[in-house]
Amino acid sequence: MRRGAEKTADLMVIFGITGDLARKMTFRSLYRLERKGLLDCPIIGVASDEMTVEQLVQRASDSIKETGEDFDQKVFARFAARLSYISGDVTKDDLYDDLTAAVKKFKRPLYYLEMPPSLFGPIAEQLGKAGLLEDALVAVEKPFGHDLTSARELNTRLHKVLREDQLLRVDHFLGKEPVIELEYLRFANVAFAELWDRKSVSCIQITMAEDFDVSDRGKFYDSVGALRDVVQNHLLQVLALVTMDPPAGAGADELRDKKTDVFKAIQAADPEHYVRGQYAGYTDVPGVAADSTTETFVALRLEIDNWRWSGVPIFLRAGKSLAVRATEVRLFLRRTPKLAFLPELTRAEPNQIVLRIDPDPGLRLAITARDDGTWRPVNLDTSFSTPLGEPLTPYERLFRGALTGDHSLFARQDSVEETWRIVQPLLDNPPPVHSYKPGSWGPTEADALIRGHQSWHKPWLEKAP
Numbered sequence: 001m002r003r004g005a006e007k008t009a010d011l012m013v014i015f016g017i018t019g020d021l022a023r024k025m026t027f028r029s030l031y032r033l034e035r036k037g038l039l040d041c042p043i044i045g046v047a048s049d050e051m052t053v054e055q056l057v058q059r060a061s062d063s064i065k066e067t068g069e070d071f072d073q074k075v076f077a078r079f080a081a082r083l084s085y086i087s088g089d090v091t092k093d094d095l096y097d098d099l100t101a102a103v104k105k106f107k108r109p110l111y112y113l114e115m116p117p118s119l120f121g122p123i124a125e126q127l128g129k130a131g132l133l134e135d136a137l138v139a140v141e142k143p144f145g146h147d148l149t150s151a152r153e154l155n156t157r158l159h160k161v162l163r164e165d166q167l168l169r170v171d172h173f174l175g176k177e178p179v180i181e182l183e184y185l186r187f188a189n190v191a192f193a194e195l196w197d198r199k200s201v202s203c204i205q206i207t208m209a210e211d212f213d214v215s216d217r218g219k220f221y222d223s224v225g226a227l228r229d230v231v232q233n234h235l236l237q238v239l240a241l242v243t244m245d246p247p248a249g250a251g252a253d254e255l256r257d258k259k260t261d262v263f264k265a266i267q268a269a270d271p272e273h274y275v276r277g278q279y280a281g282y283t284d285v286p287g288v289a290a291d292s293t294t295e296t297f298v299a300l301r302l303e304i305d306n307w308r309w310s311g312v313p314i315f316l317r318a319g320k321s322l323a324v325r326a327t328e329v330r331l332f333l334r335r336t337p338k339l340a341f342l343p344e345l346t347r348a349e350p351n352q353i354v355l356r357i358d359p360d361p362g363l364r365l366a367i368t369a370r371d372d373g374t375w376r377p378v379n380l381d382t383s384f385s386t387p388l389g390e391p392l393t394p395y396e397r398l399f400r401g402a403l404t405g406d407h408s409l410f411a412r413q414d415s416v417e418e419t420w421r422i423v424q425p426l427l428d429n430p431p432p433v434h435s436y437k438p439g440s441w442g443p444t445e446a447d448a449l450i451r452g453h454q455s456w457h458k459p460w461l462e463k464a465p
Ligand SMILES: NC(=O)C1=CN([C@@H]2O[C@H](COP(=O)(O)OP(=O)(O)OC[C@H]3O[C@@H](n4cnc5c(N)ncnc54)[C@H](OP(=O)(O)O)[C@@H]3O)[C@@H](O)[C@H]2O)C=CC1
Pocket: 015, 016, 017, 018, 019, 020, 021, 022, 024, 046, 047, 048, 049, 088, 089, 090, 091, 113, 114, 115, 116, 117, 119, 141, 142, 143
């Protein structure tokens, strides 16, 4: 936990407790925190369904079991004892009368909004009107806006009733262990710190490949697409941690200042360097328009115009229904000069540093070693789970971080606006969408985007020892 995260919430109110996210993630993550002794406040669920608390407890138990989590009845009983429920329409005053009665004895509530994003503003306003925000924190799920203008509007609306230090903008990638690890890896190791710039790095690739389709999320996904779903938020947040300068202190804002600085140095993306794809069969998914041109794959090129990174091309790609599930950051180091001591004058392959985010977080160093008078590539692989033990899952960490007010795990408004600024030209002038075969690596046009640089590398998939 970073400095400044000392005030712990004494109540958690979850708006949207009957929703899909609660079913898949929330109950399970809170239950796991309970098991680890990291949960110590009551929890009030809010939704419009009429339901008894016993029914909510049953829902929680079913949801946890559905995820395949080890289920310990004693731990669950402790967790269930924290739960209560308030039903009502979040846009109506009545609900806030009930909420006021339930919240009034607590000093520092955390309101966690797992709601349709159009309700973030109305809920915050209702909480403000009921006088429930004084020393409160409010966490809002993604997406924060759907473009630069709407992100600014939402922010203005929330700031009418909340200070920035009360707002937590959720991006679950910021709760992933290897993403947090980036700051330590880069700045606590001279071996990396000294070569992490344009003098040593020739190109950066970030891949987020998913081997599954949009499944039952057709209606949601068709209005969003891959660029908004994972690039504007998750991948740009990762890119900032890969490329920022070292924070000057231990506070959350010192970290977030550095991320914003690097975002500011990223030029707005150029539609000429942007490829969109859609997997064959996407338009048959329930909820997807028959003539949809929403992208399920994107590949793009960015540049950072600062002293550390000028001239280093950055390639991002993300997609559904690709060949594998893997998320990684890959840095290519510059080529060696010709090696005169080898029998044939030759250059070694460029070294690579690969940070694997999913699955099985780890680090690969691709180096060159001697092989009977010549050289061969060798991979030095480490799995983070072996030396570091099992980390908190992203949502466990985010809930814990929200409860303790650890802002370093959440996105600040300036960085959210910067990320929308960067992708805005791609939203305004999207190129045509190219079809690709499910199980492939996306449309072949993505290869043309990267021509002249290191080609797209297949993600590192082998298990690390
Ligand atoms: N689902 C997922 O995998 C992920 C979701 N998210 C984000 O989490 C948020 C919630 O998503 P998700 O759970 O999928 O959404 P759902 O539509 O499944 O759930 C929405 C919740 O909001 C409640 N609700 C909606 N309108 C009202 C209202 N007027 N008054 C009271 N309650 C209301 C619903 O209660 P009721 O049914 O009783 O009306 C339900 O509990 C979104 O911002 C989404 O982008 C983020 C990452 C992943």
